[in-house]
Amino acid sequence: MDITNTAVRSWVEEIARLTKPDRIVWLNGSDEEYAGLLAEGVRIGQLIPLNPDQHPNSYLHRSHPQDVARTEQCTYVCTMSQDDAGPNNNWMAPDEAYATLRPLFNGIMRGRTMYVVPYLLGPAGSSFSVVGFELTDSVYVAVNMRIMTRMGAIAFERLGDSPRFVKGVHSYGALDPQQRYICHFPQDLAVWSINSGYGGNALLSKKCFALRLASWLGKREGWLAEHMFITGVEDPQGRTTYIAGAFPSACGKTNLAMLKPAGQYSGYKIWCVGDDIAWLRVGADGGLYATNPEAGFFGVAPGTNMKTNPNMMATIAKNTIFTNVALRPDQTVWWEGLDLPANVDGFLDWQGNPWDPASGHKAAHPNSRFTAPLTQCPIYTPKWNDPEGVPISAILFGARRSTLVPLVCEAFTWQHGVYLGATLNSETTAAAAGATGVVRRDPMAMLPFCGYNMADYFGHWLNVGTRLTHPPKIYRVNWFRVDGQGQFLWPGFGENMRVLKWIVDRCDGTADAAETPLGYLPTLEALDTAGLDLSTEALQTLFDVDRDKWLDAARRQTDFFSKFGDRLPRTLLDEQQALINRLKEERRPRWKGAGPRLLRMNAGWSGS
Ligand code: OXD
Numbered sequence: 001m002d003i004t005n006t007a008v009r010s011w012v013e014e015i016a017r018l019t020k021p022d023r024i025v026w027l028n029g030s031d032e033e034y035a036g037l038l039a040e041g042v043r044i045g046q047l048i049p050l051n052p053d054q055h056p057n058s059y060l061h062r063s064h065p066q067d068v069a070r071t072e073q074c075t076y077v078c079t080m081s082q083d084d085a086g087p088n089n090n091w092m093a094p095d096e097a098y099a100t101l102r103p104l105f106n107g108i109m110r111g112r113t114m115y116v117v118p119y120l121l122g123p124a125g126s127s128f129s130v131v132g133f134e135l136t137d138s139v140y141v142a143v144n145m146r147i148m149t150r151m152g153a154i155a156f157e158r159l160g161d162s163p164r165f166v167k168g169v170h171s172y173g174a175l176d177p178q179q180r181y182i183c184h185f186p187q188d189l190a191v192w193s194i195n196s197g198y199g200g201n202a203l204l205s206k207k208c209f210a211l212r213l214a215s216w217l218g219k220r221e222g223w224l225a226e227h228m229f230i231t232g233v234e235d236p237q238g239r240t241t242y243i244a245g246a247f248p249s250a251c252g253k254t255n256l257a258m259l260k261p262a263g264q265y266s267g268y269k270i271w272c273v274g275d276d277i278a279w280l281r282v283g284a285d286g287g288l289y290a291t292n293p294e295a296g297f298f299g300v301a302p303g304t305n306m307k308t309n310p311n312m313m314a315t316i317a318k319n320t321i322f323t324n325v326a327l328r329p330d331q332t333v334w335w336e337g338l339d340l341p342a343n344v345d346g347f348l349d350w351q352g353n354p355w356d357p358a359s360g361h362k363a364a365h366p367n368s369r370f371t372a373p374l375t376q377c378p379i380y381t382p383k384w385n386d387p388e389g390v391p392i393s394a395i396l397f398g399a400r401r402s403t404l405v406p407l408v409c410e411a412f413t414w415q416h417g418v419y420l421g422a423t424l425n426s427e428t429t430a431a432a433a434g435a436t437g438v439v440r441r442d443p444m445a446m447l448p449f450c451g452y453n454m455a456d457y458f459g460h461w462l463n464v465g466t467r468l469t470h471p472p473k474i475y476r477v478n479w480f481r482v483d484g485q486g487q488f489l490w491p492g493f494g495e496n497m498r499v500l501k502w503i504v505d506r507c508d509g510t511a512d513a514a515e516t517p518l519g520y521l522p523t524l525e526a527l528d529t530a531g532l533d534l535s536t537e538a539l540q541t542l543f544d545v546d547r548d549k550w551l552d553a554a555r556r557q558t559d560f561f562s563k564f565g566d567r568l569p570r571t572l573l574d575e576q577q578a579l580i581n582r583l584k585e586e587r588r589p590r591w592k593g594a595g596p597r598l599l600r601m602n603a604g605w606s607g608s
């Protein structure tokens with residue numbers, strides 16, 4: 001390739017001088033090149049070819065057993081001042097970080113190839129889009145980047161002579177967890193990552209650039225980079241309403257993004273624009289527009305099946321890279337959540353050892369993944385490539401909460417919605433290393449991904465709201481509430497369409513809601529529960545607003561807010577106080593509209 005951009009050339013030379021690779025290979029994104037990279041991955045044992053009939057052009061990768069998830073404790077935001085990174089980030093001064101990293105990178109690529117991966121995040125010709133480069137010694141990273149981004153010549157076309165591109169430097173090093181660093185340098189638009197090959201740590205386009213650096217860029221330039229899916233809901237009349245939704249990792253965001261409407265909803269169509277990241281801008285008409293900067297899915301395998309996500313099952317039927325799933329003797333893949341055949345002889349677990357189900361350990365790692373091109377999704381929409389993005393009518397903030405939080409609740413205003421997002425908390429999952437099932441605050445599902453002080457981030461959200469003449473409605477949703485036996489109350493998956501339908505109708509102004517202290521909840525008539533095997537008690541629990549527990553929860557938000565000191569926007573404290581006041585108000589129902597019946601006549605609120 002003839003590289004005329006001098007800034008790119010001199011940066012690549014500089015990193016090569018430090019890392020000392022045997023060879024430098026500039027990638028152009030072609031099919032032939034991709035085939036060659038896959039063959040190289042097989043040759044060096046990083047990729048195992050799968051059964052070509054069952055999984056055409058697909059491969060399995062087994063990672064180092066201690067390199068299976070994002071490692072937040074090794075992830076740093078290296079702003080000049082610690083306050084700019086905020087209490088939500090690990091911080092290191094840029095000089096100190098470079099001084100730590102340079103010796104680690106010195107000569108690390110000796111005997112290896114350095115791949116230069118040029119890519120564009122966002123559609124060609126779009127004001128949303130930004131160019132990035134990743135320099136990596138991992139062929140696994142290179143092939144995943146080919147799936148996850150618009151990779152190759154398209155990036156050079158966009159860049160021209162400009163020196164403005166995101167500089168990612170990655171080496172899997174020795175995969176040593178003690179020396180693992182993922183360091184972000186917003187001022188330099190740079191990320192340096194060493195000693196991990198795991199997606200979120202090593203595919204630097206994803207969490208590192210498209211969220212951490214992009215959120216920081218968005219703050220400076222007036223846009224938002226969010227951990228959100230983007231989905232269009234087309235009604236039988238052909239009108240499409242776009243929804244964006246933030247959920248913490250491994251909380252069903254991907255399944256919701258490509259939900260398959262069934263039964264009475266089979267006249268509806270769902271269009272998937274993206275499942276993980278949304279870049280949002282205020283449009284000339286004062287609406288909010290979104291684009292998915294990525295070009296592929298990096299989804300969680302366990303639990304994905306024909307019931308939970310038939311569209312994803314079709315998406316990963318070919319050209320897919322699986323990581324840390326189980327392997328059957330016929331070279332097909334398996335994970336928990338797929339039917340377990342009677343005979344598991346010859347199954348290898350995610351580490352390649354014979355698997356004995358009686359041992360109690362899982363065959364696939366709980367955070368095992370697949371990487372597949374977005375355009376293979378049966379409900380992919382060309383809108384994904386629209387330079388203008390898609391207009392967003394509703395934003396969802398969802399989390400995994402077994403208690404307290406109702407199935408769905410609409411914010412009164414944009415700023416109340418920002419408060420609902422800012423106070424999101426969720427039970428932790430296997431997507432990050434550490435204990436699972438522990439409730440932690442995860443504002444806007446961005447706690448691990450916001451590249452600057454979250455107090456400023458909340459302020460930025462509030463500011464964006466002031467520029468929106470018709471802001472999207474904001475919702476908090478929770479599919480994960482359980483009964484006394486720990487069973488999920490709401491069937492979830494395809495049935496979430498019922499909730500989306502209520503939301504779409506609210507956006508159209510045609511669905512009823514009842515006003516509660518938390519926000520607007522659906523009325524009994526407005527949420528379609530026909531044909532669901534839901535007891536009255538289950539329905540009541542799903543919409544229960546326990547006044548005392550909520551008061552307690554609202555007061556406990558102070559601990560979180562106080563971490564941000566004076567930087568926290570006053571508006572959030574006002575919203576917290578307003579919630580507390582509403583919860584303390586006299587026990588009487590407050591109706592909005594022509595007296596619809598409240599879905600949940602909870603003792604705490606209705607007091608009747
Ligand atoms: C992801 C994550 O990989 O959120 O998308 O961890």
Ligand code: MN
Nearest residue numbers: 227248249276
């Ligand atoms: Mn994610």
